[in-house]
Amino acid sequence: MNTIVYMVRHAESPYDEGTERTRGLTTKGKGDVEKVTEILKEEGIDIIISSPYNRAILSIEGLAQNLGLDIETFEDLRERHFAGEIIENLMSVIREEFYDFDYSLPDGESNSDCQNRSISVIKNILKEHSGKKIAIGTHGLVMTLMINYFDSSYGLDFLNQLKKPDIYKLSFENLELKEVVRLWNEDF
Template identity: 30%
Template sequence: MNKNIYIIRHCEAEGQSSDSPLTEKGVIQANELSNFLSSDIKVDRIISSPFLRAIQTIRPFVENNNIEIELDSRLSERVLSSTFFPDWMEKLEATFRRMDLKYEGGESSNEARNRIVEVVNDIVEGNSDNTIIVAHGGVISLLLNHYDNNFGFEQWKTLSNPDVYLLHLTKNDAHYKRLWKVD
């Protein structure tokens, strides 16, 4: 087994709701991302969060390469809580230290991590060797934490919009590296 999974965080968006579109800058970023991905990355399959900003992020690449987007709700952003927290950053940080901590109407870090890991496990079982997944910073950071316990809250804060990581999986090994160069 030799699988490459390109993990993409969406470009700059106007908000956090599922129907928030990309900003003008985000649209430019999506085109730059398409050029970056087209340079030397082979892609067999694309799976995206159903959130509009994720779909709009990968759309230029899809249109230039005639590949279909599969939508998967397991790649949706994690809901921290249905309650507004003025100190949401501290609440989020606590969920990286206590992975089962769960706020009203939200999901724990373990729950969110388990669903995105399921997507990766499905990819591993499938026939595609080079897959793109497009998702969101919170759930991506939990996926990377699955492969590296040192990837936590502080690393989440360093994610950019967009961002690209390559997760390389073999029968006996899993490692990732950041491919996107942040200015």
């Protein structure tokens, strides 16, 4: 029996150091949330789950309201914690260390740590909700790491081409990823 997971990368969010958990969405991001809802509202989604970060929740909130579903948050779906201090060029650091999954900056988390904690949640979701359709509000790097766990061809190039928001439909048979299809269409 196939289980479908819709990974929804959060919409555009204003970057403000120190507000990782609470920052909202830009005006463009808020408009794109309506597109996310339009794309997914007829998919037959049974369950909506999210990272606890506000921008991820806000990106699927319209869908939840449209479907009359609650959003269940999981702390271990949060974005990767990069370091205990401000990083000047975060994307440069991500690119440099992406394939060294055990590397982390001081007081930070490695890709391996982030992948392990998020995959633990995904595996439980797949087992508990087998045969269901599940939407997950997520972040670019953690989404890439989750898909990468099941298919190593999803790496840095995949991360670099992601949009805010973005939507990927993942089809699983038990714990085996069978298909990945991009649903996001900026012209929708």
